[in-house]
Amino acid sequence: MEEAELITILQLSGRPDQIQPGKPLYKAAFEQILTDSLFTATMELQTAQYLLSAETSKISKCxxxxxxLGQLFVKQEGKWLLGGGHVPASVDERVKFLLTRLQKYHTSAEKWQLEVDRLKKVIASGSA
Structure with missing residues (x-):
């Protein structure tokens, strides 16, 4: 954006400090975008949908x-395929870990789904 002169990045002690519009005309446009509640809701919706998708992907992987892991312990003729009749401690720990992560991801996905639903209502109503 800086190369296209949409923004100017001001430096302080050799590090980025402030971002300003690249030209005076852009300042008014940026201010209008920042005060447009419908635009804000649309951008927030896209962010929430992305984060919901990321959490859903994590859930699927877990x-x-x-x-x-469950397929390793299918009963055949009354015996487990692995583990000598019981689940090895290392597998049990992994299952517990995955279940804990699954709960965390699910809680986060529920939060993002509520946010997506709220923002869709805001956009449908035409105002934030």
């Missing part, structure tokens, strides 16, 4: 690993 579920897939739990399913693979």
């Amino acid at each position: 579920e897939e690993e739990l399913e693979k």
Whole structure:
């Protein structure tokens, strides 16, 4: 954006300190964008949908690993495939870890889903 002269990055002691519009005309445009509640809600919706998708992906990965671990312990003729009749401690710990992560991801996904639903209502109403 700086190369396109949309913004100017001001330096302080050799480090970025402030971001300002690249030209005076852009200042008014940026101010208008910042005060547009419908635009803000739309951008927040896109962010919430992305974060919901990321959490859903994490949930799927945990579920897939739990399913693979479960397949190692399918009963055949009354015996487990692995573990000598019981689940090894290392697998049990991994399952507990995955279940803990799964709960965390699920809680986060629920939060983002509520936010997505709220923002869709805001956008549908046409005002924030």
